[in-house]
Amino acid sequence: MEEIIINKYNCLKELGLSEKTIAFFLEQKLSGYRYITNPKHLQSGRHIRWISLENPEAEIKINTGAIFCKMKDPDFLSEKIYLELKSYGKPPHYNSYYFSINFNSSLIFEKMTEDERIIAITMEYMNKKIN
Numbered sequence: 640m641e642e643i644i645i646n647k648y649n650c651l652k653e654l655g656l657s658e659k660t661i662a663f664f665l666e667q668k669l670s671g672y673r674y675i676t677n678p679k680h681l682q683s684g685r686h687i688r689w690i691s692l693e694n695p696e697a698e699i700k701i702n703t704g705a706i707f708c709k710m711k712d713p714d715f716l717s718e719k720i721y722l723e724l725k726s727y728g729k730p731p732h733y734n735s736y737y738f739s740i741n742f743n744s745s746l747i748f749e750k751m752t753e754d755e756r757i758i759a760i761t762m763e764y765m766n767k768k769i770n
Contacts, residue, residue, distance in 0.1 A: 640759045643751075646674045650746055654690070654699055668701045671756065672748035678720050681707050686750040687724070693744045707749070711739060719743055 647669055651661045672688060675681055688704040691697075705724035720742040728735040751759070 640756070641763055643673045643759060647672070647748070650674050654746075656699065664701060669748050672750055673755075675747040675749050678710050678722065678742045678747075681710070681722070681747070681749060683707060683709060687722075688748045688750075689740060690746040691740070691744065692746065693741070701748075704750075705738075708737070710742075722747075 644665065647665055648661060651664055656664070669688065675687075681687070685707050686704050687707050689702050690699060691702070705726050708723045708725050711721040711723055721739045722742050723737060723739050725737050726735050
């Protein structure tokens, strides 16, 4: 888990965020998530959150998230990779819809399952015991 937290910290630090903002994001917004650097590592049906980097002047914020459905066919001319996502509806109408985001201009964080978290903690413990 420590390595996962360090990866998230480093990618947020590169954005020039203050330590206070980074701590808030790590503790409140991205707890239980891992940073994704390769779109092939995303798993369909998982909840993701992202930071859009398309507008450098905009305030940096973490989107509330959506369910990852699939990676769209890449646009080879522009080398953009689009992720198809599904929003989840909220009461009273539960309207959900599909939309896409550009992987290349976003920082993507995927929610870890409980099993993945246990494995990460166990691996960290085992590595400390060996060393």
